[in-house]
Amino acid sequence: MNNDVIDSFPIGADWLQARATASPSAVALMAGGRVYTYGQLDELASRLCANLLHENLMPGDHVGLLMPNAPAAVVAVFALARLGAVLVPLNTRLTPGEVAWQLQRADCPHLLCAESLAATGREAAGERIPIHLLPVGGDAFAAWLAARPAYTTNGLPAERPPLQAIVFTSGTTGFPKGAMITYANHFWSAVGSAFKLGIRPDDRWLACLPLYHVGGLAILWRACLYGTAVILHDGFRPAAILDSLAHDGATIVSLVPTMLQRLLDAGLSAATAPALRLILLGGAAADPSLLAEAANAGLPVAVTYGLTETTSQVATMMPSDARAKPGSPGRPLLFTRVDVVDDDGRPAAANTPGEIVVSGPTVMAGYYGDAEATAAVLRDGRLHTGDAGTLDDDGDLWLLDRRGDLIVSGGENVYPAEVERVLRAHPAVAAACVVGLPHAEWGQQVAAMVVPKEQATLTETELVAHCRRELAGYKLPRHIAFVEALPLTGSGKVQRAAVAQLLAERRETA
Amino acid sequence: MNNDVIDSFPIGADWLQARATASPSAVALMAGGRVYTYGQLDELASRLCANLLHENLMPGDHVGLLMPNAPAAVVAVFALARLGAVLVPLNTRLTPGEVAWQLQRADCPHLLCAESLAATGREAAGERIPIHLLPVGGDAFAAWLAARPAYTTNGLPAERPPLQAIVFTSGTTGFPKGAMITYANHFWSAVGSAFKLGIRPDDRWLACLPLYHVGGLAILWRACLYGTAVILHDGFRPAAILDSLAHDGATIVSLVPTMLQRLLDAGLSAATAPALRLILLGGAAADPSLLAEAANAGLPVAVTYGLTETTSQVATMMPSDARAKPGSPGRPLLFTRVDVVDDDGRPAAANTPGEIVVSGPTVMAGYYGDAEATAAVLRDGRLHTGDAGTLDDDGDLWLLDRRGDLIVSGGENVYPAEVERVLRAHPAVAAACVVGLPHAEWGQQVAAMVVPKEQATLTETELVAHCRRELAGYKLPRHIAFVEALPLTGSGKVQRAAVAQLLAERRETA
Known part of the structure; x- marks a missing residue:
């Protein structure tokens, strides 16, 4: 028997063709008032x-x-x-x-x-x-x-x-990195998700996350493999999403916390989304008050932890298990493994913070054309996420911090390093530090502390215009403070926490 | 990237260990009043x-x-x-x-x-x-x-x-053959089934089929991969099954037609099985009147076609699609392919009978230690089932006949060749032909037409006693007719249809 062939050939098949053969009249896509089988x-x-x-x-x-x-x-x-x-x-x-x-x-x-x-x-x-x-x-x-x-x-x-996509993710080093996602990654992600969330043959997954993010893209491949439907929205308009949840029979929706907050504010509840069986909530840590508000509205929230580099979900807590541990993404998908390691790479004790390391068949093949960046995160097939977390006594994951300084604003990831690189490229800037400040609507807001060069004159308007030429709108600093020097640690590193605190105080008084 | 490793490693993993790590407190098994996580x-x-x-x-x-x-x-x-x-x-x-x-x-x-x-x-x-x-x-x-x-x-x-089991199946050649079922077979069967039937995290699959048949065994592996529960019954007692369906929260049950008939007779309906979402009905062709009776009782029947050699399901029709085509097992599982071929192995036209040929990742690795039998059915990875059927214009499968002469009695497969071999081994038997006669309770009943040797004296009691020493009880002829010669075709083959008709007439008048 040739077991290799038996094992892997469906992963290399044309999934859409297989699906169209298996269920040609099943609904594949609902978008813009049209339905596609x-x-x-x-x-x-x-x-x-x-x-x-x-x-x-x-x-x-x-x-x-x-x-x-x-x-x-x-x-x-x-x-x-x-x-x-x-x-x-x-x-x-x-x-x-x-x-x-x-x-x-x-x-x-x-x-x-x-x-x-x-x-x-x-x-x-x-x-x-x-x-x-x-x-x-x-x-x-x-x-x-x-x-x-x-x-x-x-x-x-x-x-x-074997490669399906190269999905760029904001880079800690100041430039985006292209995560190589294979069909096998998608397959195991879809199977792992199915074995956790279940599948209903009449599932309709509402996708308002952009398809250029892995959280949106993975919805397409899951639906194709399952033979279920995608309800596609272009952009996030709460009224349109609410209307769709009320009338399109959406059973699952993927959201980031700021989206959920805005939908709750606009009236989302179990009653206004009658078919909804699951809100997959990821992309950023969820505030306990948000989860409580959603629970009060009778909404079935599944907190998830995922990354571009893991083809979306790593760990997901089903609503039925969430009451005892609100906010935890729980345990990993079947066949995915999560470890928390200390600075020396050794397993941290239960409830002891460390770096989250993910292994399993959903881990990307590497960053395209960047052996150095790949080697920095992928070692022996284990993905060192840079995210801090703990595993509790039951093996449930708790997130402490998304990669230290990562800013999540309105569902988009912004790496301070990328914005700082652009700021420093301005001829009148000597130094810059970018942080995220808490923001009611967007979760976080990009803010910057900038040290102008001696003798230079520099205005916030000029600096933002400079950034706008280089950076997407969601990456632009919304608040800039000019200072003579950045607060430094004894070893000369910028004290990001102190920068954030100072910027928050200034914003309050502005 | 090493895609081979990424592709296949979860198939080689210890699935129970992975499942116990992922959801240790989920219910795995309910049996004899006990619950096992x-x-x-x-x-x-x-x-x-x-x-x-x-x-x-x-x-x-x-x-x-x-x-x-x-x-x-x-x-x-x-x-x-x-x-x-x-x-x-x-x-x-x-x-x-x-x-x-x-x-x-x-x-x-x-x-x-x-x-x-x-x-x-x-x-x-x-x-x-x-x-x-x-x-x-x-x-x-x-x-x-x-x-x-x-x-x-x-x-x-x-x-x-890679090999999980050797499952014996009655043989057309007179001896059982051991189908080699791999973990990959089980994996793709479970995934294909999930992508057709769906999974609910709270699914409980009632298994009253024996675990020594692939239909029972596959339930265990599916549940383990899905993290769902098995409700295990030892043997088929309608009262016990009904009680379990009423009180144990069974959502799916695998049955053969005679079992469904007996449950209907005992009062099974949507009302008496409140959690039931699916009756997977396979093992033999389902009578239209049985399907109509089940539909009238509000029961969600999914007709399925499966074989030991394909690790259970090949094609399954969901209840929501069944109204238009009662009795058809519909389309194959995703990644499984069904062809109907003529005597020369060429694809038969739509609605034209031919042999059902199955290919895909659920097809067994072969018969253990029997290269000849393997070569007779497995060619280029395609399983020649010996079953006759048609594909209609929509590509839905219709079964005409289970492997010509196969007898299905009370859910057990009986091959005439095996019983005939034992009959012929009796010193007083010159020739024998075994067929299945319609039977209200068991679907079919084993019956035999026997030609004694000249001068020999032979009684039905003596012949049954001879068979009982060699054959399991369900294989024993329940009705034997002694004749001077078997009805033959022009080319000297036994006319099985004529034998069946003659035996049925004799049984009526007996």
Whole structure:
């Protein structure tokens, strides 16, 4: 018997094709008032795949995708998979310079771009990278695709490469890093999630997280494997989400804490979301008062801890277990292992803080083209997350801190190092420290303490304008204080906690 | 990146250990009024594994298991997996001679046997094979295990062999064949089933099918992977099953048609089984009137088609899709493929009968020690089932006939060839043909047409007594007709249909 072949071949299969064969009339996607079955999605993906092949996209190519959450983006994800190309999803809030940097870093010879984002796309792609514009609004995409010649996908290799996507994540070193996510990663993530959350054949997973984040992207692959539906929203508008939860039969929704807070404020409750069986709450530590408010509203919250580098969920606490331990993401998915280690890499005792280390089949293959960054976090297949946490006596995980200085603002991760790098690049800046300040609506707000060079004149307006040329809007400092020197530790390191406290005080009195 | 390792390692993991780590306090097993959590089951399996190791069972050993459906049998299945031994489950209704034959055929150096079956086990094992007796009644097993010394499992190899079990299935050639079922088979079966039936974290799967059949055995592995519960019954007593469905919270139950009929007769309905979400109905073609009766009782029946050689389910029709096509098992599990081929092995046109051919990751690795039988059914990884069926225009499967002459009596498969071989071995028998006659309670009844040798005197009583020495009770002919010659075709083959008709007429007038 050839057990290797038996083991792994479904992981290398065309999942959408398998799903469309198994349940062609099952609902795959609800978006913009339209419903797509798996049969229809499969047909659209085939047509787009054939068109892209005709436009010289090749199996193995890394392909940038700059699109809002729209059916066209979903079709593009599956079309690229069918083509054997590697998806490089791009944050639509990035500046052209940031997009250009990521396209180059990921070695993308092509960019697929929504017509609505053509200006950014064209500037980012420049002369060097062919840009393929797709209409995405309403029925425009389907109409456009139907009007294209019916090319074939003959000649595609039977085997597809193991890599599904390169997903950029904010970098602690000042530059984003491209996490390599394989089909196997997605498969084991979907299976691990199913074995924890369960699957109902009539599940509908509401996705308002962007598809360019792993939390959104993973929803697509899960649904495809399960044969369940995705309700896709472009952006987060509480009224639209509430309306969808009330009328579209959503059974699961993935949210970050600020989203949940805004939905609660807008009236979300068990009564207004009658089909909802699970709110998967991740992306940042959840405030106990938020969890209490959700519980009072009868909402089934499953706190989860996940990372881009682990293809989303690492550990998730089901609502039925949450009462005794509100806020803990509980135990890892089956086959995923979580350790908490001390500074020497040894297992920390129960209830003793340490670094969270994750191993298992959902851990990424590495950072693309960055052996150094990969080696810094991946050792013997174990992912050193940089996040601090504890394991309690029952083996349940508690998060202490997301990677020390990580700022989570409105669901987006912002690394201080990246903003500081841009600030320091201004000719009048001598030093800068960026921190997150608590913020009622966004969870955290980006703030900066800046030391101007001697003799230099520098205004907050000028500095923000400088940053805006380099950084996506959500990364911009919303509050800047100019000081003569940063507070330092005895060993000369910046005291981030002191910076944060000073900035918070200044903001109060501003 | 080492994708091979990423792909397959969870398939080779100790699933019970992984499950007990992930959800130690989840209910694993309900049996005989007791409830076992995964933590407890894991502990029991470890203790039994250590004891077996101490008794010289070795990783890689093939180990016969002769036990009724009891917690001890469940623990034994997991203990043998932990040990790295290969389970050879034995039908408890077999004669000592049949058990001995299977032990020898499967190269078993050990037999685990329930004390209640010690007489059969001892006679089958003889002098050659060490027999290990386990008490299985009530709390006796747990008490016995607790009283044993606490041996360790130190020294077990980290890798376990890919083979989980050798499951004997009645053979068309007159002898049972041992289907080799791998962990990968079980894994993909469980995943394919989950992606079709869904999983609820609070699922409880009622198992009244014997664990020595793949339909029972697969329930254990699914539950372990999903973290859900098994409600185990020893044997099929309608009153006990009804009581359990009413009070134990069973959400799924696997039944064969005769069982469903008897439960309906005893009062089963949606009202008397309040938590039931699915009746997985397989093992034989379901009568339309039975399905209609079940539908009238509000019962959610999922017709399924499965084989030992495919680790249970091949195709399953969900109740929500069944109204339009009652009786069809629908489409295959995701990643499983069903073809219907003509006599030349070419795909048959839609709605045209042919042989059902199954491929995919749930197809067994082959028949143990029988290259010829394996080659007869497994070609290029495709399993030629011998069953006749059609695929309709939608790709839904319809079963025409289970392997021509297969008799399914009370959920047990009986191959005429095996019974005919025994009949012909009687010195006074010249020829014999065995068929199944319709039977209200058991679905089918075994009947035989026998040609005595010239001058010989032979009675039905004598012939049945002869068979009883060789064959399990459910295989015995319940009706025998003596004739001067069997009806033959022009080419000299026995006309089975004519035999069946003649026997049915004789039975009517008897």
